[in-house]
Amino acid sequence: MTIPRPLRAALLVFTGLLATSPAQEPRQRRLGVFLWHDSPNDLATLTGIRTAIERSGLPHTFVERRADADRDRAKAALRELQEARCDLVFALGTQGALLAKDTFLDVPIVFAAVSDAVASGLVPDWGGSGINMCGASNWIPPANVLDVFRLAVPRCERLGVIRTKTSGVVSTAEVAQMRAHLATRDAPHIELHEAVAGDAAGLGDAVRRLLDARVDAIWIPIDITVYQNVAAIQSALDGAKVPLVTTAAAAVRNGAHVGAAVDYELHGRRAGALALEVLVRGRNPATLPVDRMRGVVVSVNLASARGAGIDLPLSLLAVADDLIATTAAPGAGANDGRRDR
Secondary structure: OOOOHHHHHHHHHHHHHHHHOOOOOOOOEEEEEEEOOOOHHHHHHHHHHHHHHHHHOOOEEEEEEEOOOOHHHHHHHHHHHHHOOOOEEEEEOHHHHHHHHHHOOOOOEEEEEEOOOOOOOOOOEOOEOOOOEEEEEOOOOHHHHHHHHHHHOOOOOEEEEEEEOOOOHHHHHHHHHHHHHHOOOOOOOOEEEEEEEOOHHHHHHHHHHHHHOOOOEEEEOOOHHHHOOHHHHHHHHOOOOOOEEEOOHHHHHOOOOEEEEOOHHHHHHHHHHHHHHHHOOOOOHHHOOOEEOOOOEEEEEHHHHHHOOOOOOHHHHHHOOEEEOOOOOOOOOOOOOEEEO
16 A cells, blocks of 8 residues: 555654653762761752752762761772762862862762862863863852951951961962952952961960961951861950951851851752753763852851950941851750841
């Protein structure tokens, strides 16, 4: 039987539709997660990543490994992620991202919770890695940080900063960026005085050196040894009414007075969006620009400031996104005694 040409054409189209019409369920993706250490910033970033992937509806499982800042454990964790045959690996923190870069040569890597991806050697420039890596930076321009610090301490002429040798990879980059900014023509005239401690035990001596330099405020950068030991810094101040300002979100919760920090959950969601560009849209991670956040979350620990006898400007309190008004009791919820906006 001869089939008329129009009908034959229609049948061919229909046959093609039958071959493609059954809805193909997206295959489940295995997503690796590597954390160098359990910093609060990295964990909040991971929460944001999980939220982004879950909201996308992409079938997935997470394979999570932690190194606890131990190089031998890191090698074992990375080996396990390799053996898990992940479709993509999230590397959190600067050190975690550097280790992942050296390990996964043909698996897409998305880094996050990295302050300066260029200075750390992760990528050659902000325009893209040129390799199997892309990511999101929690870098905040020094000018934006100083805007908050000067709102807290309007007459700041000498800014002290404490960092450590043991965990100062990120804080070293922060200080270098701040020095470079202060050297520009339009920057405010502020002297930056740096005190480097060998470890947590040396924080008290670092504080005393800054007090001898008559600093107007002390900056706690993103240095886990420093921001986890704010109490030691407060003790070393010994009643000196020197405001503690910070770029580490956890430092404000630990007693620093004013913070200009990143919304790390939002930061994580942005990293998750990059992963979806690679997994769903087939984008080449080598060509994706590094995502950078420009805004800051202004946090004020009013309870800690009052305890130190420091009066913070009302103009600062008016713009605060997070105001901790009372000292949290042991076991209290994360939002007890604070206002969130």
